[in-house]
Amino acid sequence: MIPIDPVERHLFFEGILIKYGYDFRQYAEASLDRRLAYILGKKGSTSLLDLLKDVLGKPEEFRSILSQLTINTTEFFRDPHFFKTLRETVIPILKTYPHIVIWSAGCSTGEEVLSLAILLQEENLLKRTTIYATDINQNVLKTAKEGIYEASCIPLFNKNYSMAGGSKAPSDYYSADYGLVRFNRDLLENVVFSEHNLATDSAFVECQLILCRNVFIYFSRELQNRALELFCQSLAHKGFLAIGPKETLRFSPKANSFSSVHEGSNIFSFNERFKK
Incomplete structure (x- = not known):
């Protein structure tokens, strides 16, 4: 898994909050790191700051990763x-x-x-x-x-x-x-x-x-x-x-x-x- 720098993670989610109003800062860090590493891997990148630049400049880029930042595992009559x-x-x-x-x-x-x-x-x-x-x-x-x-x-x-x-x-x-x-x-x-x-x-x-x-x-x-x-x-x-x-x-x-x-x-x- 791609290692996530805590400082870059903090800056990434601060930027998203300011730009789009979505606050992920209090989500569990281990879970967020897994999702961020997955997103970076798909994009062939290791830098959250580069990803942040794309997200801030391109709203469609943010929409494309939002579903990957949130967990949507569910099923009918689960449990x-x-x-x-x-x-x-x-x-x-x-x-x-x-x-x-x-x-x-x-x-x-x-x-x-x-x-x-x-x-x-x-x-x-x-x-x-x-x-x-x-x-x-x-x-x-x-x-x-x-x-x-x-x-x-x-x-x-x-x-x-x-x-x-x-x-x-x-x-x-x-x-x-x-x-x-x-x-x-x-x-x-x-x-x-x-x-x-x-x-x-x-x-x-x-x-x-x-x-x-x-x-x-x-x-x-x-x-x-x-x-x-x-x-x-x-x-x-x-x-x-x-x-x-x-x-x-x-x-x-x-x-x-x-x-x-x-x-x-x-x-x-x-x-x-x-x-x-």
Whole structure:
């Protein structure tokens, strides 16, 4: 792997912040270095300062590397046990609300949003739910809005859907043609897609459920705490926060604001008494 000079890394991300408003300075350094080394290797370069010169002078160059600076690994019904637990423990409580607001933070290319929409439809909740799906990357948001994917994703979708407690034929939710699958448009009717940066942007909605799964692992402790503060500002009393299976709230100053809903699921209930 190409070694990354810490000074050059600092200058590179300071330049991006000033020019484009994207703040990567508090992302985990080891993860950033792997991505930067990959980008430099593809370009046949070893200098972040040369790359910075191109990025600052050519906005299209920045857009081309943005997707490589952010992690977009996802799949339909990822961690099926999580979705099964969500269905069994959280959905019954959400049913008590006349209108439900959900925030999917770091929604990537939309597989998790569609998985959530399918679950809500099966529980007769989708029509009275608004889902805010946000990500830092406009390119992945475009894919998420379209709801069109390579047909190669379907075997895993079918398997995960069944393991997550799905009650219908998986093929009820999509149509396939020419190597692509298009998910039913009604699944996305109540989804609002928007660019949002957890490192720099503010809270914008009050909601009963926030999903931010497999995002914290790429953040520094300081940025994790900032994001968690946003979630505390956004959650209604007794709302729910779901994070990834390898993530924890244990070391955050806000940890006492949450209580575990189900051991091993990383779904937490928010206590408004600690909200500031």
